[in-house]
């Protein structure tokens with residue numbers, strides 16, 4: 001699944017107006033050695049451990065541990081070698097924090113609770129309907 005988040009933490013983490021990221025089960029991706037990135041939690045509860053490249057400081061990947069869900073890895077869409085093969089985003093969340101309007105047909109959710117609920121709802125469906 002792919003999603004776009006406009007929250008302040010994602011803006012700070014990516015250095016961009018929004019975080020456009022793709023979600024994988026931990027076993028689906030081969031990650032660089034852990035010492036190639038510096039990890040940091042931006043807020044509590046500490047579900048999202050955000051890794052920045054130790055060389056350029058750019059957003060590298062995130063370890064995500066949401067209770068009751070399998071371990072996940074979020075990778076910024078621009079970090080993929082071929083962005084054209086990625087699925088379309090499932091939603092925009094924290095859209096009330098957007099720096100600029102986005103003109104696409106992807107559902108947009110405002111408010112933290114609604115956005116996170118819509119994200120988790122779609123994520124659970126994507127996990128259930130995809131093979132590991």
Ligand SMILES: [Zn+2]
Nearest residue numbers: 005006007010
């Ligand atoms: Zn965010």
